[in-house]
Amino acid sequence: MSNLQIKLPTDTWVPATWNEYLQIIENPGYEKAKGYYYNGKMRIEMPPVGNDHSRDHSIVIYAVHLFASIKDIDLNGNDNCTYRKTGYDDAQPDASFYIGKNADVIPWGTSIIHLDNYPAPDLVIEVANTSLADDKGDKRLLYEELGVGEYWIIDVKNVQVLAFAVENGGSRKISQSQVLPGLAISLLQDAFRRTREMNHSKVGAWLLSQFQQ
Missing domain, CATH: 3.90.1570.10 (tt1808, chain A)
Known part of the structure; x- marks a missing residue:
């Protein structure tokens, strides 16, 4: 999870620590993404809609x-x-x-x-x-x-x-x-x-x- 070069699945919940989630959502590659974190899982939603x-x-x-x-x-x-x-x-x-x-x-x-x-x-x-x-x-x-x-x-x-x-x-x-x-x-x-x-x-x-x- 710490390797941000790995392509993450989007529009689904993925197990992650809080720090791992912050690493992802603050990465420039996810600048336009919507992020959610709940119950030890993260969800990344990518544009466009x-x-x-x-x-x-x-x-x-x-x-x-x-x-x-x-x-x-x-x-x-x-x-x-x-x-x-x-x-x-x-x-x-x-x-x-x-x-x-x-x-x-x-x-x-x-x-x-x-x-x-x-x-x-x-x-x-x-x-x-x-x-x-x-x-x-x-x-x-x-x-x-x-x-x-x-x-x-x-x-x-x-x-x-x-x-x-x-x-x-x-x-x-x-x-x-x-x-x-x-x-x-x-x-x-x-x-x-x-x-x-x-x-x-x-x-x-x-x-x-x-x-x-």
């Missing part, structure tokens, strides 16, 4: 920001940000948000967000095109351990949104967001279905009309 994944990624970020703005909910969002519990856990979710009283808790100038010093994000989102089983499995367990408030999985192929409230070290499926009160998960799912038939500007206009009701 395809059109379907990136479109759903784009619209879910837009929807969250739009809803928060209309409902006057304080919020700051992060795109592919690293969250770390040194020696134990590391994650780079597709999108994540600090909401309400936590909106401004991370100061400018912060690179990696060390959860030894800062709270976990209130909402974490993974967009699953080829990674659905893992997003529902080990990544869900990882986010439970990190203590996020809520976890969404965007199932690209089946056009579904799976939402979980995280509490007491576990998670349960929900139909209404708890960190964005008043947001029905079914409405988000409807928005994703519409993206298969119309462009994002039209879906955005529809979301605006729905959120203003």
Whole structure:
């Protein structure tokens, strides 16, 4: 594992020590990779991602920001940000948000967000095109351990949104967001279905009309 010339398998969990994981993720050859570490294993995800994944990624970020703005909910969002519990856990979710009283808790100038010093994000989102089983499995367990408030999985192929409230070290499926009160998960799912038939500007206009009701 210490020989970085060895080509590592990607998009799968590989046994590794914490130091081995850091060696890999900090290597210039993996500069654009997403890294995860959980339960003595690491997962490296390499770009590029395809059109379907990136479109759903784009619209879910837009929807969250739009809803928060209309409902006057304080919020700051992060795109592919690293969250770390040194020696134990590391994650780079597709999108994540600090909401309400936590909106401004991370100061400018912060690179990696060390959860030894800062709270976990209130909402974490993974967009699953080829990674659905893992997003529902080990990544869900990882986010439970990190203590996020809520976890969404965007199932690209089946056009579904799976939402979980995280509490007491576990998670349960929900139909209404708890960190964005008043947001029905079914409405988000409807928005994703519409993206298969119309462009994002039209879906955005529809979301605006729905959120203003």
